[in-house]
Amino acid sequence: MNPLDKPFAQLALVLVTVLALPLFLKSGILATEILIFAMVVAACNLLLGYTGLLSFGQGIFFGIGTYVAGIFLTRWSVPVPLVLAGAAILGAATATLVGWLSIRRQGVYFVMLTLAFSQLFYFMAYTFSGVTGGDNGLLGVPRPAIGGNALDGPWSYYTYVAVCFVVIFALLVMVTQSTFGRTLLAIRENEGRAAAIGFPTKLFKIEAFAISGAVTALGGALHAMLIGVAPLSNIEYHTSELILIMTIIGGSSSLFGSVLGAGFYLLLADALSTIWPRWLLLLGLVLVAVALFLQGGLWGLVVRGYDLIFRRDRAPNTSAEEH
Amino acid sequence: MTDIALQTRGLGVKYGNFHALSEVDLQIRRNSVHSIIGPNGAGKTTLFHALTGRVRPSSGRIELDGRDITDTSDDDRVRLGIARSFQVTSLFPNLTLRENLRLAAQGRTPWQALAPWRRAEANAEALDIADGVIDRLALGKVTGRLAGELSHGQQRRLEVGMAMAARPRVILLDEPTSGMGIDDIEVMKDLIRDLGHDHTVLFIEHNMSIVMNISDVVTVMRLGRKLVEGPPAQVRDDPEVQRAYLGNMITGDIA
Ligand SMILES: Nc1ncnc2c1ncn2[C@@H]1O[C@H](COP(=O)(O)OP(=O)(O)OP(=O)(O)O)[C@@H](O)[C@H]1O
Ligand SMILES: [Mg+2]
Numbered sequence: 331m332n333p334l335d336k337p338f339a340q341l342a343l344v345l346v347t348v349l350a351l352p353l354f355l356k357s358g359i360l361a362t363e364i365l366i367f368a369m370v371v372a373a374c375n376l377l378l379g380y381t382g383l384l385s386f387g388q389g390i391f392f393g394i395g396t397y398v399a400g401i402f403l404t405r406w407s408v409p410v411p412l413v414l415a416g417a418a419i420l421g422a423a424t425a426t427l428v429g430w431l432s433i434r435r436q437g438v439y440f441v442m443l444t445l446a447f448s449q450l451f452y453f454m455a456y457t458f459s460g461v462t463g464g465d466n467g468l469l470g471v472p473r474p475a476i477g478g479n480a481l482d483g484p485w486s487y488y489t490y491v492a493v494c495f496v497v498i499f500a501l502l503v504m505v506t507q508s509t510f511g512r513t514l515l516a517i518r519e520n521e522g523r524a525a526a527i528g529f530p531t532k533l534f535k536i537e538a539f540a541i542s543g544a545v546t547a548l549g550g551a552l553h554a555m556l557i558g559v560a561p562l563s564n565i566e567y568h569t570s571e572l573i574l575i576m577t578i579i580g581g582s583s584s585l586f587g588s589v590l591g592a593g594f595y596l597l598l599a600d601a602l603s604t605i606w607p608r609w610l611l612l613l614g615l616v617l618v619a620v621a622l623f624l625q626g627g628l629w630g631l632v633v634r635g636y637d638l639i640f641r642r643d644r645a646p647n648t649s650a651e652e653h
Numbered sequence: 654m655t656d657i658a659l660q661t662r663g664l665g666v667k668y669g670n671f672h673a674l675s676e677v678d679l680q681i682r683r684n685s686v687h688s689i690i691g692p693n694g695a696g697k698t699t700l701f702h703a704l705t706g707r708v709r710p711s712s713g714r715i716e717l718d719g720r721d722i723t724d725t726s727d728d729d730r731v732r733l734g735i736a737r738s739f740q741v742t743s744l745f746p747n748l749t750l751r752e753n754l755r756l757a758a759q760g761r762t763p764w765q766a767l768a769p770w771r772r773a774e775a776n777a778e779a780l781d782i783a784d785g786v787i788d789r790l791a792l793g794k795v796t797g798r799l800a801g802e803l804s805h806g807q808q809r810r811l812e813v814g815m816a817m818a819a820r821p822r823v824i825l826l827d828e829p830t831s832g833m834g835i836d837d838i839e840v841m842k843d844l845i846r847d848l849g850h851d852h853t854v855l856f857i858e859h860n861m862s863i864v865m866n867i868s869d870v871v872t873v874m875r876l877g878r879k880l881v882e883g884p885p886a887q888v889r890d891d892p893e894v895q896r897a898y899l900g901n902m903i904t905g906d907i908a
Contacts, residue, residue: 505770508768508771509765516756519746519748523743523815524760526727527736527819528731528761529763
């Protein structure tokens with residue numbers, strides 16, 4: 331195992347990222363958005379990289395978190411920590427349902443089912459505009475307040491999100507290191523054998539969905555507070571696609587890869603959009619390049635670079651005991 | 654308790670319209686070594702699939718220690734004490750050898766593994782079992798190697814080890830020696846005989862010298878049905894068996 335994949339290395343990289351973003355970025359909004367998506371993409375990675383499930387349904391959970399924040403903060407002024415907890419719980423419950431129904435099929439049909447649910451939830455949000463605000467979304471979502479002061483400055487809210495992000499990331503690292511996470515890897519590697527040695531594999535997949543859904547919904551709630559709106563677009567199929575793309579760009583073999591994927595995508599999109607209005611086209615080219623030449627994603631590149639610089643002396647197969 | 658560990662009555666399995674297994678009645682005595690032989694396509698592996706719950710029987714029933722397990726799921730059967738190895742090696746290739754066995758040992762108590770805060774190392778028992786199997790299979794030199802990078806012989810031994818790590822009462826081995834070199838085959842033969850002391854062993858094997866030497870009972874299958882059953886010497890001399898094999902398969906002598 332590469333030393334960079336060790337849990338403490340991953341946490342250190344995350345801390346460095348959180349501290350470095352304010353130094354290098356002018357926009358606190360952009361920096362906050364990167365952290366929110368980094369969290370959400372890491373949750374998608376738990377499914378894709380660790381369990382081998384390509385879910386097109388992540389936007390559902392993100393959107394649900396967004397609406398929980400929108401509804402409970404604009405109508406009833408529920409305290410933010412309760413709203414975040416509620417978003418996570420509802421996200422987990424929805425993901426359990428979507429996961430439970432989708433994993434009944436495998437491969438392409440599984441992907442199709444998550445896609446279908448994604449459409450279903452979008453149209454539900456669109457139809458029940460009394461609750462969700464329909465096309466307009468829910469306006470005037472307030473930021474959290476600490477000691478009576480609303481975190482209206484971009485960097486003060488950044489700090490709030492950064493704390494949430496570090497905690498959630500640490501929890502996800504714990505999940506992947508646990509006996510649960512290691513069973514997920516076994517299921518990804520060889521589901522038939524995992525079942526043959528006694529693991530009820532469906533239950534493990536559903537739990538992975540639930541955790542992923544909880545984190546994604548939490549991210550959605552934080553996002554609504556960031557932009558002050560709970561928009562319909564957060565539950566659109568496009569959001570699912572975006573999360574998946576970031577996951578794949580970042581590389582699915584490590585959680586920190588997801589942070590790279592989210593950061594790379596959002597920074598590139600930000601830079602390109604100021605250069606050329608047709609920037610999505612350039613982004614498309616970048617994606618093609620990643621898919622063709624960078625199969626381990628950005629994280630794969632980092633690991634290869636690290637090995638080149640620090641581990642020249644070690645032949646690839648001499649990695650000794652890992653436990 | 655009865656003397657019969659595992660029993661089937663009228664067991665049948667269909668793949669579509671094809672009867673891969675029909676009306677199989679088996680009685681496997683406790684702590685015996687029972688081998689299943691028969692030409693390719695006889696339904697031996699299919700029988701294992703049905704016994705372990707990988708495929709649903711289309712008819713008949715299966716009993717473990719007198720308890721009906723016909724509708725029990727494959728992972729539940731592991732907890733009841735049935736474990737198997739596969740004819741085509743089926744490991745977790747990108748995990749280390751020790752991790753493969755740790756998982757197999759953990760599979761007996763999978764609910765523990767649902768707790769996402771519990772560390773794998775906290776289950777010292779599973780690690781001990783994994784290490785015990787490693788010792789018994791003499792794989793101590795390669796515990797940290799990825800399963801996919803092991804030699805064929807080592808992978809075959811690990812394949813059997815995966816079944817042992819579940820601490821089953823009934824262990825099913827599907828052609829454990831397939832593709833092995835002569836030295837490895839001898840080691841495997843001793844291991845199977847050894848397993849018979851404290852397990853009920855059911856194994857499929859094409860190597861007749863092993864079958865004839867270490868089995869208490871031999872069942873011959875053909876075209877999805879049980880053809881003959883009995884002690885090795887009796888089965889070897891049975892004219893029907895000779896015919897089924899066209900005389901060219903049973904070559905091993907009783908040592
Ligand atoms: N999944 C499947 N779908 C359809 N037919 C199958 C399937 N698996 C096996 N069969 C067929 O069922 C029959 C029995 O197969 P099985 O694998 O049980 O034989 P076997 O006795 O284990 O043979 P071998 O000695 O070659 O391993 C064969 O004719 C095979 O082609
Ligand atoms: Mg077979």
